[in-house]
Amino acid sequence: MIELNQSRRLGSVFILSGTAIGAGMLALPLVSAQVGFWAMMGLLFINFLVVVLAALITLEANLLVEPGCSLYTMAVRVLGRWGRLFAILSPLLLFYSLMAAYLAGGGSLVFQYFGHSTMASPQVCVIIFTVFSGAFVYFSTRSVDLLSRLLFSVMMLAFAAALITLFPAVDEQNLVYHPIHWEPALVAIPVIFTSFGFHGSIPSIILYLKSDTRRIGTVLILGAVVPLAVYILWLLVATGVLSDQAFIQLSESGESAGGLVRELSDVVAGNQLKLFLHVFSDLALLTSFLGVSLGLFDYLASLLQRKNNWFGRLQTAFVTFIPPVIFALCYPEGFIVALGYASVALAILAILLPVLIVGKLRIVKKHQSENYRAPGGKFSLILCFFFGCLVIFTQIMISIELLA
Numbered sequence: 028m029i030e031l032n033q034s035r036r037l038g039s040v041f042i043l044s045g046t047a048i049g050a051g052m053l054a055l056p057l058v059s060a061q062v063g064f065w066a067m068m069g070l071l072f073i074n075f076l077v078v079v080l081a082a083l084i085t086l087e088a089n090l091l092v093e094p095g096c097s098l099y100t101m102a103v104r105v106l107g108r109w110g111r112l113f114a115i116l117s118p119l120l121l122f123y124s125l126m127a128a129y130l131a132g133g134g135s136l137v138f139q140y141f142g143h144s145t146m147a148s149p150q151v152c153v154i155i156f157t158v159f160s161g162a163f164v165y166f167s168t169r170s171v172d173l174l175s176r177l178l179f180s181v182m183m184l185a186f187a188a189a190l191i192t193l194f195p196a197v198d199e200q201n202l203v204y205h206p207i208h209w210e211p212a213l214v215a216i217p218v219i220f221t222s223f224g225f226h227g228s229i230p231s232i233i234l235y236l237k238s239d240t241r242r243i244g245t246v247l248i249l250g251a252v253v254p255l256a257v258y259i260l261w262l263l264v265a266t267g268v269l270s271d272q273a274f275i276q277l278s279e280s281g282e283s284a285g286g287l288v289r290e291l292s293d294v295v296a297g298n299q300l301k302l303f304l305h306v307f308s309d310l311a312l313l314t315s316f317l318g319v320s321l322g323l324f325d326y327l328a329s330l331l332q333r334k335n336n337w338f339g340r341l342q343t344a345f346v347t348f349i350p351p352v353i354f355a356l357c358y359p360e361g362f363i364v365a366l367g368y369a370s371v372a373l374a375i376l377a378i379l380l381p382v383l384i385v386g387k388l389r390i391v392k393k394h395q396s397e398n399y400r401a402p403g404g405k406f407s408l409i410l411c412f413f414f415g416c417l418v419i420f421t422q423i424m425i426s427i428e429l430l431a
């Protein structure tokens with residue numbers, strides 16, 4: 028029993044950090060270049076703290092309402108009609124905008140590989156990426172599960188190899204930067220916040236570890252510590268190796284993920300690094316894409332009550348993939364833009380709803396959890412709520428072009 032629990036806990040940490048480490052990570056160096064390395068470290072840490080607190084608050088809410096129940100159930104039971112509305116809309120917005128980001132980023136990577144030799148346009152590359160990776164989702168959940176375990180392990184190996192190769196080329200000069208401007212720092216918050224996102228899977232993890240409730244908190248914390256460590260190392264080499272000039276060119280070219288990989292591989296001679304970076308960044312995108320499109324696929328299948336036969340799955344696949352493909356085709360440079368929108372939905376789903384649920388249960392209904400109580404009392408609820416509002420406010424300011 029103890030061993031089974033241990034293996035499940037480890038597996039759960041893998042699932043959470045695997046979901047978190049994804050496309051957002053490729054966007055981090057691009058925002059870090061504008062904010063400066065040390066300010067970025069501070070922002071990473073604040074985001075990490077809020078993400079962990081929000082996860083623990085979600086845990087408290089979930090255990091109070093019914094262990095393992097969905098966000099939808101929690102919201103409907105505790106918050107009523109308004110809760111229902113937000114619990115339906117926020118996952119849809121989150122999933123669609125993440126998919127759009129992955130397709131734009133994935134298309135840009137495919138373009139790097141085949142664009143020049145086959146003369147395929149970036150648009151065609153987006154479609155190639157969708158058809159190949161979407162096929163797994165269409166076939167079965169099991170195929171996605173097995174494939175993502177394999178891909179995540181290979182990704183971590185490639186990441187370690189790329190780090191070791193790039194480390195000697197880090198120039199400290201690139202890390203000591205500039206006065207901190209508050210505007211880019213504010214703009215960076217939604218992207219960093221999204222890069223830590225894994226909250227959709229919390230109910231499934233609670234269900235999986237049900238016999239071991241006391242340890243779920245630790246698992247959630249570790250699920251965020253792993254991405255934090257990976258992001259710090261990644262930013263250290265990516266911002267340390269590339270000069271400001273390189274980053275300026277990169278943001279002007281609008282190539283996002285693929286461009287970053289090319290610039291980094293140009294710094295250190297030798298094809299090995301190129302290979303490691305490609306494997307790593309392609310897999311980061313692919314693993315997140317698989318996880319998120321699976322989530323959206325299942326969510327839409329139940330929302331629209333499509334059957335689980337080939338025709339039903341085909342219909343679900345269409346509603347899953349067509350809208351984000353259209354976005355990615357219309358805005359090939361929309362990688363970071365789409366991640367920003369995902370942050371609004373994530374702030375609602377991962378912070379605001381759980382905080383409101385726990386707040387109502389604790390204060391209004393004077394409900395006491397025997398099993399678990401998130402740390403920090405009222406203070407952590409208020410801090411998280413404030414941060415969630417800040418993410419949404421910032422994103423709205425960016426959308427109406429009051430912040431750039």
Ligand SMILES: N[C@@H](Cc1ccccc1)C(=O)O
Nearest residue numbers: 047049050051221222224315
């Ligand atoms: N953290 C993921 C995005 C994500 C957010 C929320 C839930 C699931 C995934 C990424 O960086 O790509």
